[in-house]
Amino acid sequence: MRELQLSLNQTQKVRLQRALEKLESLSSKANSNASVTVADSIPVNYEDGLLKGHGTSEFNGEVVATVCGIVERVNKLVYVRALRARYKPEVGDIIVGRVIEVAPKRWRVEINYSHDAVLMLSSMNLPDGIQRRRTALDELNMRSIFEENDVICAEVRGFQHDGLHLQARSQKYGKLGRGQLLTVPPYLVKRRKQHFHHLENYGIDLIIGCNGFIWVGEHVQVTDDMVVDQVNKSEQDDAKPDENSISPEDQEKNYTRQETRENICRAANAIRVLSTLGFNITVEVITETVDLSTSINVAIHEMLGSEFYVLVAEKESVRRSMTKKK
Amino acid sequence: MEYVSPEGLRLDGRRPMEMRQIRAEIGVVAKADGSALFEMGNTKVIAAVYGPREVQNRSQQLNDSALVRCEYTMANFSTGDRMRKPKGDRRSTEISLVIRQTMEACIMTHLMPRSQIDIFVQVLQADGGTRSACINAASLALADAGIPMRDLVTSCSAGYLNSTPLLDLNYIEDSAGGADVTLGIMPKLDKVTLLQMDAKLSVETFENVMQLAIEGCKAVATYIREVLLENTKQLESRRGI
Numbered sequence: 001m002r003e004l005q006l007s008l009n010q011t012q013k014v015r016l017q018r019a020l021e022k023l024e025s026l027s028s029k030a031n032s033n034a035s036v037t038v039a040d041s042i043p044v045n046y047e048d049g050l051l052k053g054h055g056t057s058e059f060n061g062e063v064v065a066t067v068c069g070i071v072e073r074v075n076k077l078v079y080v081r082a083l084r085a086r087y088k089p090e091v092g093d094i095i096v097g098r099v100i101e102v103a104p105k106r107w108r109v110e111i112n113y114s115h116d117a118v119l120m121l122s123s124m125n126l127p128d129g130i131q132r133r134r135t136a137l138d139e140l141n142m143r144s145i146f147e148e149n150d151v152i153c154a155e156v157r158g159f160q161h162d163g164l165h166l167q168a169r170s171q172k173y174g175k176l177g178r179g180q181l182l183t184v185p186p187y188l189v190k191r192r193k194q195h196f197h198h199l200e201n202y203g204i205d206l207i208i209g210c211n212g213f214i215w216v217g218e219h220v221q222v223t224d225d226m227v228v229d230q231v232n233k234s235e236q237d238d239a240k241p242d243e244n245s246i247s248p249e250d251q252e253k254n255y256t257r258q259e260t261r262e263n264i265c266r267a268a269n270a271i272r273v274l275s276t277l278g279f280n281i282t283v284e285v286i287t288e289t290v291d292l293s294t295s296i297n298v299a300i301h302e303m304l305g306s307e308f309y310v311l312v313a314e315k316e317s318v319r320r321s322m323t324k325k326k
Numbered sequence: 327m328e329y330v331s332p333e334g335l336r337l338d339g340r341r342p343m344e345m346r347q348i349r350a351e352i353g354v355v356a357k358a359d360g361s362a363l364f365e366m367g368n369t370k371v372i373a374a375v376y377g378p379r380e381v382q383n384r385s386q387q388l389n390d391s392a393l394v395r396c397e398y399t400m401a402n403f404s405t406g407d408r409m410r411k412p413k414g415d416r417r418s419t420e421i422s423l424v425i426r427q428t429m430e431a432c433i434m435t436h437l438m439p440r441s442q443i444d445i446f447v448q449v450l451q452a453d454g455g456t457r458s459a460c461i462n463a464a465s466l467a468l469a470d471a472g473i474p475m476r477d478l479v480t481s482c483s484a485g486y487l488n489s490t491p492l493l494d495l496n497y498i499e500d501s502a503g504g505a506d507v508t509l510g511i512m513p514k515l516d517k518v519t520l521l522q523m524d525a526k527l528s529v530e531t532f533e534n535v536m537q538l539a540i541e542g543c544k545a546v547a548t549y550i551r552e553v554l555l556e557n558t559k560q561l562e563s564r565r566g567i
Contacts, residue, residue, distance in 0.1 A: 002351075024560070026566075037469065038477065038478050039478055039512075057434070066475055067473070068469050068554050068555075068558045085471070085473075114380070
């Protein structure tokens with residue numbers, strides 16, 4: 001009943017419908033009748049013993065769903081996996097979030113969870129890379145690391161008494177700049193081994209956060225510049241005492257080539273299309289969508305037009321039927 | 327005035343026990359966590375749910391359950407005569423409260439401590455029964471947002487005019503001055519969460535009218551469940567593996 005808000009002409013409508021019907025027929029073979037709505041009773045076998053998981057409750061001796069979703073059974077456990085709910089963090093998830101507050105010794109980060117996450121100053125690497133106790137001076141300089149509204153990338157550390165804690169103990173985590181943040185429903189992102197991706201053909205970085213926040217940005221070389229670089233850095237600082245004048249090298253550093261910018265936009269639009277259609281979002285699908293758009297010479301702004309939606313849907317149905325055959 | 331003709335037809339051509347056409351759509355507000363559009367004949371209501379999210383006003387935070395808030399507004403263009411009503415007039419405050427209490431009864435708030443759920447409902451077209459339409463829309467939107475609920479709340483109104491019980495009153499019948507019973511039930515648990523009446527009725531007639539309203543609620547529930555199930559199936563099949 002969720003209708004796409006697109007203006008399609010008659011042929012496009014038919015093509016889209018056919019592609020979506022094909023997708024439906026492909027998946028309906030895999031799991032039939034596993035979807036439930038609120039207050040549907042879930043058939044269970046009481047003889048084997050039973051553990052009621054998330055999204056279930058008991059009423060009149062029946063197991064009843066409390067959310068809309070898919071019934072999952074793991075041995076004795078019966079639970080309902082909700083689609084379209086807010087993100088539920090798990091320890092070790094890689095997430096992208098936005099800093100909303102700088103508080104004493106901590107940052108508050110919006111991560112699409114029911115509470116704000118906390119990133120402690122002590123649970124992140126300092127920019128100079130030295131391992132040491134955080135002093136009061138570090139605390140005062142917290143805004144030099146992250147400010148309000150900065151987009152950051154971190155890892156879920158776990159639940160403490162005062163909420164969800166994050167950590168950023170590697171150079172790959174930290175502030176994200178020169179790119180776009182996209183929000184998609186978190187159920188479209190699957191937990192995988194790799195969430196950081198470098199698309200070499202396009203020179204862009206892709207961080208698919210488990211919380212449905214996706215970062216598309218210019219590729220940055222991750223360098224673990226530890227103490228070794230410290231000496232060089234301080235020398236450089238001495239060399240240019242005047243901070244206001246921007247040297248040509250700095251300008252070069254802050255400049256993103258137009259080609260890269262276009263690639264960022266293309267990837268971002270690909271993700272937008274995929275999330276509107278409700279397709280699973282992985283690097284492979286994103287790169288395929290971007291490749292599709294370049295191969296048929298669709299301009300970046302036209303990617304959000306109805307014709308491209310139809311093409312992506314058709315492509316996805318072909319792709320899934322191919323993987324099915326294998 | 328004659329509200330039921332001798333042939334047994336109402337002003338808009340319905341039978342006394344007939345409901346108006348209902349239609350529901352999920353996912354109409356892109357930025358919201360859950361949203362729904364609900365139509366009962368010419369009454370059209372849109373609902374958006376945000377949350378569970380961080381409590382905005384810390385002093386309102388509840389340590390053992392979620393805070394549920396509700397805001398009901400009527401669009402200026404929703405009624406026949408375009409009236410510029412001040413926000414927060416008595417009527418809308420009352421309906422906000424009613425919807426909040428009804429929805430709070432079905433949400434499992436203890437599962438989301440220290441968080442807040444906001445429900446916004448707006449009437450786009452008013453033709454009687456906005457209260458029930460709002461509750462139905464809010465119920466759908468909450469289910470879409472993936473908020474755990476004991477049961478869906480569905481609502482329907484019934485009235486008593488020309489000594490006939492009538493189901494699902496429209497604006498003309500509503501303003502006729504007869505009794506108007508708005509009922510909200512949880513169909514699976516078989517419990518009443520809302521019952522309002524704004525006139526007097528004898529016990530026997532009230533029971534008849536109430537029974538009619540219950541039937542109406544159940545019919546709405548069947549439709550809502552269909553819509554939700556279809557939506558869930560669609561989301562799952564689109565996502566793939």
